[in-house]
Amino acid sequence: MRTTVERRDVGPRDVLIEIRYAGICHSDIHTVRGEWGPIAYPQTVGHEIVGAVTEVGAEVTRHAVGDRVGVGCMVNSCRDCANCQAGQEQYCLAGNTGTYTAVDRDGTITQGGYSTHIVVDQDFVLRVPESIPYEQAAPLLCAGITTYSPLSHWKAGPGTNVAVVGLGGLGHMAVKIAAAMGAEVTVLSQTLGKKEDGLAFGAKHYYATGDPATFEKLANTFDLIINTVSAPVDMGAYLSLLRLDGTLVAVGAPPEALPVQVFSLFGNRRSFAGSSIGGIAETQEMLDFCAEHGIASEVEVIDGDAVNEAYERVLKSDVRFRFVIDIDSIR
Ligand code: NAP
Ligand code: ZN
Numbered sequence: 001m002r003t004t005v006e007r008r009d010v011g012p013r014d015v016l017i018e019i020r021y022a023g024i025c026h027s028d029i030h031t032v033r034g035e036w037g038p039i040a041y042p043q044t045v046g047h048e049i050v051g052a053v054t055e056v057g058a059e060v061t062r063h064a065v066g067d068r069v070g071v072g073c074m075v076n077s078c079r080d081c082a083n084c085q086a087g088q089e090q091y092c093l094a095g096n097t098g099t100y101t102a103v104d105r106d107g108t109i110t111q112g113g114y115s116t117h118i119v120v121d122q123d124f125v126l127r128v129p130e131s132i133p134y135e136q137a138a139p140l141l142c143a144g145i146t147t148y149s150p151l152s153h154w155k156a157g158p159g160t161n162v163a164v165v166g167l168g169g170l171g172h173m174a175v176k177i178a179a180a181m182g183a184e185v186t187v188l189s190q191t192l193g194k195k196e197d198g199l200a201f202g203a204k205h206y207y208a209t210g211d212p213a214t215f216e217k218l219a220n221t222f223d224l225i226i227n228t229v230s231a232p233v234d235m236g237a238y239l240s241l242l243r244l245d246g247t248l249v250a251v252g253a254p255p256e257a258l259p260v261q262v263f264s265l266f267g268n269r270r271s272f273a274g275s276s277i278g279g280i281a282e283t284q285e286m287l288d289f290c291a292e293h294g295i296a297s298e299v300e301v302i303d304g305d306a307v308n309e310a311y312e313r314v315l316k317s318d319v320r321f322r323f324v325i326d327i328d329s330i331r
């Protein structure tokens with residue numbers, strides 16, 4: 001539904017961005033449907049935002065009018081706590097300010113990117129490399145960084161065996177990034193329906209999790225598993241696929257608990273971990289990495305009036321591989 005949201009005036013350290021494209025992340029769906037808890041409406045979501053700078057505040061040094069820029073999942077943090085000081089603003093101990101549904105410094109509720117403009121502090125605005133088309137860059141601001149960060153932290157690279165569970169928005173970026181890092185990548189998808197795509201993105205192997213034989217065949221195989229699934233799945237079954245000292249990282253965020261039997265961690269000294277988006281410097285590093293390796297998101301561009309239909313398709317795992325809204329269609 002179309003509505004009008006107010007943005008704050010451009011402050012001395014703010015950047016006004018004319019949004020060109022906004023990706024649809026499954027988190028937008030969890031959020032607007034209240035799956036992660038109640039929210040205040042009206043609420044505009046969207047945290048995969050790209051566009052051009054149209055105005056800058058007097059003290060802005062990092063961006064200039066005309067620059068191609070992006071905004072991801074957060075628009076501020078305290079900057080002072082140990083985690084902010086370490087460049088891990090996503091883990092700000094005072095809570096980072098989410099791009100949507102968060103209380104902004106002026107007391108208003110932040111509103112996301114399914115909109116024509118946004119005002120953001122310069123420090124939370126990323127540079128989008130020239131070589132990446134806007135629409136393919138948008139999903140990097142969440143799906144890209146959310147998968148790059150754990151792949152980088154747990155050192156995916158030559159000689160490591162990485163599995164990606166779920167080939168949706170996050171999953172397809174995980175495959176491309178892990179392959180570009182030099183890892184041997186396996187996709188674990190519900191069916192073999194997207195096998196050709198997965199192999200084209202750089203995966204070496206592709207298995208259907210609907211087939212119980214997959215779990216027997218791949219037991220004790222992976223150094224790192226990135227679980228991007230938006231619904232609860234059997235963690236024990238996936239943990240059994242880790243080899244010695246392997247780690248299963250949860251990035252998918254179903255509202256339900258994911259129970260784990262400790263015995264599934266004892267074998268092979270396995271770890272079960274989680275990871276949330278990435279820091280601002282790391283997000284820039286990811287954008288530059290994608291440009292350098294010639295990778296970006298596979299997108300289906302839609303008009304603003306097709307968002308509800310796109311949500312239904314995401315819920316049916318019928319997305320190849322990210323819906324991106326052409327914001328000109330709502331201008
Ligand atoms: P998506 O495009 O819908 O992808 C999720 C994929 O999971 C689907 O394409 C499907 O892949 C698989 N899947 C869905 N339902 C399943 C089920 N019942 N059983 C098994 N597999 C299933 O979603 P997304 O945008 O990539 O987001 C994925 C999750 O990550 C969401 O929960 C989102 O909120 C979360 N997220 C977390 C962070 C973070 O910072 N940690 C950031 C962004 C998003 P196949 O068809 O290949 O099986
Ligand atoms: Zn997201």
Ligand code: ZN
Pocket residue numbers: 077078079080081082083084085091092093094095
């Ligand atoms: Zn902080």
